[in-house]
Amino acid sequence: MKWQIRAVSLLFLAIFLSNVPTQAQPLPVAPVSPVEQPGINQGRFIGVVAGTAVFYTVTLLLLRKQWYKKRVPFHSFNDNREWLQMDKLGHATTAYCMSRGGYELMRWSGVNERASIITGSLLALLFQSTLEVYDGYSEGWGFSKGDMIANVAGMGLFMGQQLGAGQQVVTMRYGFRKTIFPPYRPNLLGKTTGQQMLKDYNGQQYWLSVNLASALPVGPSFPRWLNLAAGYSGSGMIGGHQNPKTFDAAGNEVKFERYRQFFLSPDADLSRIDAFSPSLQRFIGTAQFFKIPAPSLEYNRVKGFRFHPLLLPKE
Template sequence: MVIKQVVYIVFFLFVTFTFSQSKINLFLKPSDTLNKSRRNTVVITEATLGVASLIALDQLWYKDYPRSKFHTLNDNSEWLQMDKLGHVYTSYQLGRLGANVLNWSGVSKKQQLIYGGTLGFAYLTAIEIFDGFSEEWGFSWGDMAANAAGTGLYIGQELLWKEQRMTLKYSFHRTQYASQRPDKLGEGLSQEFLKDYNGQTYWLSFNLHSFFKGNGIPKWLNVAFGYGADGMLTGEDESINGLFADQNRVRQYYFSLDIDLSRIDTNSHVLKTIFDIFNTIKVPFPALEFNEENGILLHGIYF
């Protein structure tokens, strides 16, 4: 199913609200020892945003649909799995962010991973339970597996390398499909950015320097492999009341260069924080596209 818009909203609110709670300490470097004031700020902020957003989601979204007994739903074949990659990405980024703000407060590495790295999985699990009690949807084990994959990607790298050598990123371009079905794919850029899977690409970005140290490779240079899909007006390849019967659904695979903004050298903790936030988005670069319909395509600049 389509990931609820509130998940993405909470993602950005979490960044802004957490740091704005302490104007004096805003953008300062992580504490070398436990800073209880910072830790309490993080815990209170996370709890407040988490509970408030779930209450809002229940009232603004689920209230308009009939309730049901808890049930499951197999939606693994929908949207050419773009929605599943959205779950992986969201779980990874929320976990990364949760661990980073705990690091800012001086919490131990073990606690960062246990209480911060699992933030995305815990939050998305709560939403999945809501789905399970909604007649319109259902608890999806596929979504849960995707949530676990995103959390595992973050925590696994920290345990193995103590750094993120591979980063999940997102890019978006507008498509013709949203105007054909705005109720499902969004109306206007702000909605399409979240809902039109045809314009979304999810990237696994590899930092070359971290894998090949000592070879003169810039610390910030990455190569990225992306996945997208095109031609989708419905979740499945099907018509609805005789409409959308001629969909030309195509999987798309991409290769491109990228920049790991978090590895750009700077002494400014303001810039470090800004770079870390925007490192969630793939930097536009030329890209090679591979798909079954058109073979190999070259994009001068790909968003």
């Protein structure tokens, strides 16, 4: 059920970003033209409010009908040790990106900066929190305090930076690669590539991408789009807490060692390239949820240091 919820969250994010012009930051703000005077654009604002309300209502009704049929008394459960905490990073990243998408949508509607920050962030938290409450009434799951902490952390990362610095110095990104593990448990890890992108935690990476020009005292000629990203993933996982006994086609037992992976890689914030038109920035911004493939340095306790020229290898 968790992967379906993540899919809905990502769809919500895609709808947000596909309608928002991504703005280059922290470049100097251009003077407001007579055509773009500050103030709420009533048509856009009404459309955003109505669209958000309809999407929220319809999505939750569909979730309740399709995936939350068996209701039990509200309860909680502790999944903080599952999947080497990859699920928690997924919650934080989704909440961060939804907060940013909501903010951009509000700004596009003409809402002022502070109100857009608060509204976008609270919309993301409301959506994620509602799903967690649904989990609390769901058989086989439960309300996860760890998930809620991760949701708040992702929202807080966006809100704190936008309120404090007026820009996103640190952004959260997602990466994916195919792995060898889903065929051993396809119902859990996914049968298709689309399912595996949401269910196979071995193939996912979550990145903190720092904009160097915003974080360091560099000169005006330094590329303002250049970022440095630190990533995290896990490998060898075919079960949440531990791996069950697994056998290959010949009937031989297959054992996988679970371990954490840490990455360092250059990245690019394409929304800071002012040579792009606003419409092109908006289009490119929809892909900024994903980490751009680039050379990376990996460390894990099993294989030590490894250098990857571009794409991470299939494991």
